[in-house]
Amino acid sequence: MTRALLCALALCFAGAPARAQFDHAKHAKVFPSCVGCHAGVARAGAPLYPDSAACAACHDGTVERRVPYAPPAESLRTNLRFSHLTHAAKAPNAKCVSCHQDADSLWMAVRPPVVSRCLDCHGIRTAHLDAPDTACATCHYPLASAPRLARADVARFPEPPSHRASGFAGGGHGVLANAGTPVAASCATCHSRSFCLECHVDAPERPQIQALAEDPRGDAIAVTLQPPVTHAGADFLRTHGAASRLPSATCATCHTRESCLTCHVATPAVAVALHSAEPGRGAGAQLSRHRPAWHTADFQRHHAPSAETAVQTCAACHTRRDCLQCHRPDAAGAGAYHPAGFLSRHPAAAYSRESSCNTCHNPGQFCVSCHKSAGLVATGTLGSGYHDANRFFLAGHGVAARQSLETCTSCHVERDCLTCHSALGGRRFDPHGPGFDAARMIKKNPEVCTACHGTSIPTQ
Amino acid sequence: MTRARLSFLLAVLIPGAVRAQGYRLRVDLRGQAVSYRGVTLDSVPVGDTVPGVGGGPVTPDGIAALCVQGEAYCSFYRPGAPQRSDPVSTTADFTAWGFGLPGLSLHVLARGGADLGDAAVSWPGTTPAVQLLEGYAEYAQPRYVIRLGRQTQAAPIGFTGFDGASATARDARLGLDATGYLGWGLADASALPVTSAALNPLDDFQPVERQLVAGAALGFRSAPFDVRWSYERQVDRRSDYFVSERTRVDAALRPLAGWSLTASGMYDLAQALWGNVDLRLAWQARSGRADAAVGVSRYRPDFDLWTIWGAFSPTAYRSLDGSLDLVPWRALTLHVTGQVYKYDPTGASAPLVDVQSSGWRFAWDGAYTLSARWRLDAGYHAEFGPGASSRGFTGGAAYALGERVNLSAHAGTLDTPLEFRVDDASVWMLGAAVAYRPSGRWSLDADATRYAENRKRPDAAGFDWNQLRLSARVTLYFGSGTGAGGVPAAVGAMPEGPR
Numbered sequence: 001m002t003r004a005l006l007c008a009l010a011l012c013f014a015g016a017p018a019r020a021q022f023d024h025a026k027h028a029k030v031f032p033s034c035v036g037c038h039a040g041v042a043r044a045g046a047p048l049y050p051d052s053a054a055c056a057a058c059h060d061g062t063v064e065r066r067v068p069y070a071p072p073a074e075s076l077r078t079n080l081r082f083s084h085l086t087h088a089a090k091a092p093n094a095k096c097v098s099c100h101q102d103a104d105s106l107w108m109a110v111r112p113p114v115v116s117r118c119l120d121c122h123g124i125r126t127a128h129l130d131a132p133d134t135a136c137a138t139c140h141y142p143l144a145s146a147p148r149l150a151r152a153d154v155a156r157f158p159e160p161p162s163h164r165a166s167g168f169a170g171g172g173h174g175v176l177a178n179a180g181t182p183v184a185a186s187c188a189t190c191h192s193r194s195f196c197l198e199c200h201v202d203a204p205e206r207p208q209i210q211a212l213a214e215d216p217r218g219d220a221i222a223v224t225l226q227p228p229v230t231h232a233g234a235d236f237l238r239t240h241g242a243a244s245r246l247p248s249a250t251c252a253t254c255h256t257r258e259s260c261l262t263c264h265v266a267t268p269a270v271a272v273a274l275h276s277a278e279p280g281r282g283a284g285a286q287l288s289r290h291r292p293a294w295h296t297a298d299f300q301r302h303h304a305p306s307a308e309t310a311v312q313t314c315a316a317c318h319t320r321r322d323c324l325q326c327h328r329p330d331a332a333g334a335g336a337y338h339p340a341g342f343l344s345r346h347p348a349a350a351y352s353r354e355s356s357c358n359t360c361h362n363p364g365q366f367c368v369s370c371h372k373s374a375g376l377v378a379t380g381t382l383g384s385g386y387h388d389a390n391r392f393f394l395a396g397h398g399v400a401a402r403q404s405l406e407t408c409t410s411c412h413v414e415r416d417c418l419t420c421h422s423a424l425g426g427r428r429f430d431p432h433g434p435g436f437d438a439a440r441m442i443k444k445n446p447e448v449c450t451a452c453h454g455t456s457i458p459t460q
Numbered sequence: 461m462t463r464a465r466l467s468f469l470l471a472v473l474i475p476g477a478v479r480a481q482g483y484r485l486r487v488d489l490r491g492q493a494v495s496y497r498g499v500t501l502d503s504v505p506v507g508d509t510v511p512g513v514g515g516g517p518v519t520p521d522g523i524a525a526l527c528v529q530g531e532a533y534c535s536f537y538r539p540g541a542p543q544r545s546d547p548v549s550t551t552a553d554f555t556a557w558g559f560g561l562p563g564l565s566l567h568v569l570a571r572g573g574a575d576l577g578d579a580a581v582s583w584p585g586t587t588p589a590v591q592l593l594e595g596y597a598e599y600a601q602p603r604y605v606i607r608l609g610r611q612t613q614a615a616p617i618g619f620t621g622f623d624g625a626s627a628t629a630r631d632a633r634l635g636l637d638a639t640g641y642l643g644w645g646l647a648d649a650s651a652l653p654v655t656s657a658a659l660n661p662l663d664d665f666q667p668v669e670r671q672l673v674a675g676a677a678l679g680f681r682s683a684p685f686d687v688r689w690s691y692e693r694q695v696d697r698r699s700d701y702f703v704s705e706r707t708r709v710d711a712a713l714r715p716l717a718g719w720s721l722t723a724s725g726m727y728d729l730a731q732a733l734w735g736n737v738d739l740r741l742a743w744q745a746r747s748g749r750a751d752a753a754v755g756v757s758r759y760r761p762d763f764d765l766w767t768i769w770g771a772f773s774p775t776a777y778r779s780l781d782g783s784l785d786l787v788p789w790r791a792l793t794l795h796v797t798g799q800v801y802k803y804d805p806t807g808a809s810a811p812l813v814d815v816q817s818s819g820w821r822f823a824w825d826g827a828y829t830l831s832a833r834w835r836l837d838a839g840y841h842a843e844f845g846p847g848a849s850s851r852g853f854t855g856g857a858a859y860a861l862g863e864r865v866n867l868s869a870h871a872g873t874l875d876t877p878l879e880f881r882v883d884d885a886s887v888w889m890l891g892a893a894v895a896y897r898p899s900g901r902w903s904l905d906a907d908a909t910r911y912a913e914n915r916k917r918p919d920a921a922g923f924d925w926n927q928l929r930l931s932a933r934v935t936l937y938f939g940s941g942t943g944a945g946g947v948p949a950a951v952g953a954m955p956e957g958p959r
Contacts (some may be wrong), residue, residue: 151802235748235881269632272602293748324612324619339854340909344887345874351847352801352819353759353777356736359618362650364659366558372661373581375540385526386499387880396810400880403803403817404847405774406761413664414768419771433773433807437732444730445701445765446517451665452768 022069028108035094041084041096047071048084077153079146079189081139086282091121133176143192144213154220157190161378169249170228177208184211192218199225201275202252208309225254225285237292241316244270254285262287263317289317298325326358351407357439359404367410378416402433414451422452473667476559485938493577493930495544497923499537509534512919522920524882539915539923548584549573563601569594571651571752587658593621593651610651613641615677616724617690617708621646622673629801633680645673645694648764667766669698693729696766703764705729712938728762731770735760742932749787756780759801777803791829798822816879819845820860825854850876852887866895870909882919888912891929906932 031037037054039046049071050059059067087094112388115128118139124131140146143154162168176183187208190271192215196203203209230236230243244251252274260271275281291299303314326337337360342349350357361367371377376386387393393400401408420427431452442449442457449457465608504519506527512518513747519536527534550572557565571593573586596609613620624643630636647654654669660666666709675692686708694703708726715721720742725803726735779801786794802818803886826841835858842851856870874887891909913925 120534235746238748256728323614327619340891340907341854341868341872341874341887341889341911343496344885344889344911344913345850345852345876347878348845348850349842349849352821352843352845353761354843355819356759356761358649358761360649361584362647362652362659364661364664365647365650365652368579369658373543373579374496375500375537376498377662379501386501386537388524388526388537388615389878389882390813390879391526393811393880396813396815398808399806399810399813399815399817400846402773402775402806402808403777403815405763405769405772407847409767409769413662415664417768417772419595431768431772433775434805435733436771436773439731440732441765441771444705445696445699445703446697447699447701448765448768448771452771 024108025106028106031108034100038096042088044085077148077150079141079143079149081141094121113411129158130162131160133160133162134182135185136189137182140189142185142188142213143190143218144188144215149217151217151220154190154217155222157221169226174206174208184208188212190221192216194218195221195223197280197282198223199254199284201254201256201277201280203282204280205252227285241270254282255283256284259285259287261288263288350410351404353406360419363406363409368413371411377411378413382416382419418452423456424452424454426452483554483556483939486551486553487554487936487938488553489548489934489936490551491546491548491930491932493544493928495542495577495927495929496579497542497925498540499921500540501535502538503533503535506534508533511536514918518919524917524919524921536636537921539921542925542927543577543579545575545577545579545583547573547575547577547586549586551608561599563599565598565600567594567598581661588652588656591651603631610646611641613639613675615639615675615690616688616690616710617675617677617692617706617726619649620673620675620692621651624673628758637679637681639677639679640675642674643672645671654766665767667696667698669696671695671703672697684714686710694764701765702730703766704762706735706762708735718746726762730765730895732760733760734776735762750785752782752784754780754782773807775804775806777801792826794824794826796824803846816846819843819849821845834858835860846879848876848878850874864897868893868895882917884916886914900937902934902936904932904934906930 006285010035034044037050038048040048044460052070055067055069058064059069097110099117100110102109102111119126119128119131122135122138124135126132143149163173165172177187178184188211191212193203193209193212194214194216195218196206196209196212198219200206200209224415231240233239243249249270251270255274256277257271257274258277264271277283295303338346349355357363357367368377378386387397390396416427417431420429421431438449439459442459446457504525506517508520509517509525509527510520512522512524513546513877517527517534519525519534519538523536523538525534525536552568552570554568555565559566569592570590574589575582575586577583592610594610594612596607596611598608599606607626608624610621611626612624613622613626620641622641622643622645624641626639626641626643628637628639634733635783645654645655646652647659650656650659652658654667655670671694673692673694675690677688677690679688680686689707689766690710691707693705695701696703706726706728708724710724711722713721713915721740722742723739725737728735736757738755738757740753740757742751742753744751756779757777758778761774763774779799781797781799783795783797788794798821800818800820805819809874821841821843823839823841825837827835827837829835836856837858838853838855840851840853843849844851852872852874854870854872856868858866858868860866869892870889871891872887872889875884877884889909889911893905893907896904907930909929911927911929913927915922915925
C-alpha cells in the first residue's frame with residue numbers, strides 16, 4: 001500500500017472523535033448481521049451507529065462490565081461522495097463485508113474500507129492516485145462541497161503522480177482543466193479558485209479557473225511558482241523582449257505589469273497588455289531587479305561601447321538619472337565614473353581628451369579652482385617658467401595651445417592670453433587659425449570680437 | 461513664465477507632496493579625506509642664482525630658475541605645501557507621486573557639500589554648500605510628458621541644465637518622438653548659473669545675466685534603424701547675441717542580429733565648424749561572450765561665444781579606435797582597447813618648440829572568478845601623446861563574505877611623465893575596500909588607499925610625497941510600498957504607457 005493511499009485513508013476518516021473503539025471480532029458470536037447495529041446502512045433515517053443503550057443491554061455492570069461507548073457525535077470530515085443506501089440500491093449484490101472485510105476473513109473481522117475496493121468496483125484498474133483525472137469526481141465531492149474539511153486537511157491532500165509529470169505545472173494542467181470537462185470537475189476535488197490565484201495573474205480571464213468555486217481553503221495546498229524551462233537559458237534576459245512579443249507568448253499567465261516595471265523604467269508595449277496587480281488576480285511571479293549576466297563586475301568600466309551603439313537596450317532598464325549618478329560629478333564622489341587613482345593620472349587623459357572632461361566638469365568650478373589651490377594657475381605676468389621642459393615654450397606654445405586648448409583653460413584665463421593676443425595694446429599676435437570664420441562670428445556674437453578688437457572689428 | 465508664477469506653482473505642488481501616495485527617497489552620504497601637493501611660484505634675485513649641472517641658473521637650494529634677460533629676479537616653482545581636503549556631500553534624490561492626478565509626480569535632486577579640510581581653496585563642487593541639481597514637476601501620459609522646473613536635458617547634443625519647461629510627445633506605434641524645451645540656462649556641467657562666483661575662481665570675464673536656452677529634438681526608432689536630430693541654441697539675454705548654436709544628428713543601423721553601425725555628427729552653427737563626428741561598427745555575439753567595436757572619430761572642443769576661446773581656433777584630432785571584450789569561459793572576462801589619434805594641422809609656427817601632434821592609448825584588463833567568493837582582476841593602461849602621458853598596472857582581489865559583505869584589496873603603479881614640464885612622477889598605490897549591503901534599505905562602501913608618489917626632477921624641486929586617501933559612502937533608501945530599496949527611484953519616476 002502506498003504512502004499516498006495511507007494518507008488518503010487517514011484523510012477519509014480523519015476527524016473521527018476519540019472514543020472507545022468497538023472490537024467487532026470480539027463480538028463475532030453475538031451479532032449475526034451488520035444492520036442490527038448499523039441500521040442506517042439499509043434504512044433511510046436510521047442512525048448509522050447504535051447508541052450507548054444498545055451496548056448497555058449486555059454491558060450493564062452485572063452481565064458484563066460497563067463500557068464507555070458512545071456513538072460518534074458528528075459526521076466524518078471527509079469529501080467522499082458515498083452513501084450506503086445508494087450503493088445498496090445500485091449494487092444489490094454487494095454485501096457489507098465486500099468493503100469492510102478482507103476476503104476469506106472471519107465473520108466480523110472488519111476493517112475500514114480500502115480505496116482499492118472502490119476502484120475495483122468502479123472499474124478503475126490503477127492505484128488510487130494513479131486514477132485518471134476524469135475519475136476523481138466519481139467518489140469525491142468538490143472541495144467547496146466538503147465544508148467539514150479543515151485547512152489542515154486540505155493541506156494534507158496527497159499529490160497525484162500525474163501532477164509531477166514534466167510540463168504539467170508549466171501549462172499541461174491548463175490544457176487538461178478546460179472548463180466543463182470531467183477533468184475540470186476532478187480539479188475541483190482538491191482545488192478552489194484561491195489555489196489558482198497563488199500563481200495565475202490571468203485568473204479572471206481563465207474560464208477553467210472561474211469554473212472553480214471560491215473557497216479560501218484552496219490555498220492551503222502550498223505551491224511555488226517555478227520558472228518554466230524557457231526561462232532558464234543563459235540568454236533569456238537578453239531575448240525575453242522579443243519572445244514576449246510573439247503571438248504565442250503567455251507572459252500574462254504569471255506576470256503582472258509590475259513584473260516588467262521591476263526592471264523596466266518605462267512601460268514597454270508588452271507590459272501595457274499585461275494586467276496590473278489587483279484583487280482577484282494572482283500575485284504572479286515575484287521578481288527582483290538584478291544585474292544581467294553580461295553586466296560583469298567590470299562592466300561599468302567598459303559599458304561605453306554598448307551604450308553608444310545600442311542605447312535603446314540600456315534605456316529599457318536605465319534612465320538618464322542612472323547615468324548622471326556617475327556622469328555628473330559629486331564633490332565627494334570617489335570611485336564613481338573614474339577608476340581609483342584617476343586623480344593622479346588625469347593630466348594625460350585631459351590633454352588627449354580620453355573623454356570629454358567638459359561634458360561633466362565645469363572648467364571654472366572643477367579644474368581651475370583645484371589648480372588654483374595647487375598653485376598651477378597663471379598669476380601675474382606670463383613667462384614665469386612652469387612649462388620648463390622647453391626654454392622657449394612661451395614663444396612657441398601655439399601648436400600646443402591649439403591642440404589642447406581645453407587643457408590650457410584649466411589653468412589660464414582669457415586675461416592671460418590677451419596679454420599678447422589682443423589688438424588693443426597687447427603684442428597683437430593673431431590667434432585665429434584655420435577655419436576661423438570672422439564674418440560668422442560677427443553675425444552670431446560680435447561682443448566676442450570686442451574683447452580683442454574693441455569697436456574696430458575687422459569684417460574679415 | 462515669470463519667476464513669481466513659477467514660485468506660485470511650486471508652492472501649490474509642495475503641500476501636495478505631503479499628501480503623496482507614494483514616494484522614493486535615496487540619500488547618499490559621501491566623504492573623502494585626501495591631500496594634494498602642488499607647486500608655489502617663487503623668485504630669487506639674479507645675483508643669488510648659481511650655475512646648475514647643465515649650466516642653467518638654479519637657486520641656492522638647487523631648483524632650476526627661469527631668468528629673463530634684463531630682469532632683476534628669476535622665477536622658479538618650489539614644491540608646494542601639502543594641503544588637506546575633506547569633502548563631504550549629501551545627495552537626496554526624491555520622487556513623489558499619487559497626488560490624485562494620475563501621471564503627476566514631483567522630483568527633487570539636491571546636494572549639500574562642504575570641505576572640512578584646511579586647503580586654501582575649497583574642494584571643487586562644495587561651493588555653494590547647497591545646490592539644487594533638479595527640481596521639477598512632471599505630468600506623464602502614454603503619449604506625452606511635460607516637465608516644469610529645474611531639469612537636465614540629457615540629449616546627444618549634451619547635458620543642458622535649465623529652469624524652465626520641456627515637453628515630449630511620442631507615438632510608440634510609429635516609433636516617433638519629439639521634444640522641445642525652453643528656459644533660463646545653467647552653466648555647462650554645473651547646477652549653477654553662469655553668473656555664479658563659484659564658476660569664476662580667477663576673477664575672469666563673466667556674463668552678468670543668465671542665458672536663455674531653447675532646444676528641440678526629433679527621433680525615429682525601429683528595430684533595424686534609429687535616427688535622431690537635435691538642435692539647441694543659447695542666447696545672451698542682455699545682448700540677444702548667441703552664446704552657442706549647435707545641431708547634431710545621430711543614427712544607428714542594425715542590419716543583422718548582433719551588428720550595429722552608428723554614426724553621429726555635431727555642427728557648430730555659431731562658428732560654422734564641424735564638431736565631433738563618430739562612425740562606429742559594433743558586433744556582439746549572441747552568446748554574450750564576445751563583443752567588439754571599431755570606430756573612427758573626430759574630436760573638436762566646443763566653446764561658448766561669451767569666451768574668446770573659439771576665436772583661438774582649437775584644432776581637431778582624428779582617431780581610429782577599437783575594443784574587444786571576451787568571455788572565453790564563464791569565469792574569465794577580458795577587455796582590450798586601443799586608439800591612435802592625430803591632430804589636424806594647427807596653422808601655428810613654432811620652430812623652437814617641438815610639440816607632439818599624435819598619440820596613442822592602449823589598455824587591457826581581465827577578471828577571473830575563482831569561486832563564488834573570490835575574484836581576481838588585473839589590468840594595464842598606457843597613453844602617450846601631447847602634453848602628458850601615463851602608464852601603469854592595476855590589480856586586485858575581491859572576497860565575498862556571505863551575501864552582504866564584499867572585501868577587496870587593490871594595488872597599482874603609475875608613471876606620469878609630462879611633455880611641457882620636467883616632471884616624471886611615479887606612484888605606487890595599495891588599498892583596501894569594503895562594501896556592506898545589509899538590506900535593500902541601506903548600504904555602505906569604504907575605501908582606504910595609500911599613495912606613495914615620487915616626483916622626479918633633475919633639480920631640487922623633485923620630492924617624495926606619501927598620503928592616505930580615505931573615502932566612505934552610505935546610501936539610504938526610503939520609500940512607500942515594498943521593494944523601495946531594490947528599485948531605483950527612476951522606476952517610480954517614469955511614466956506609465958507605451959514607450
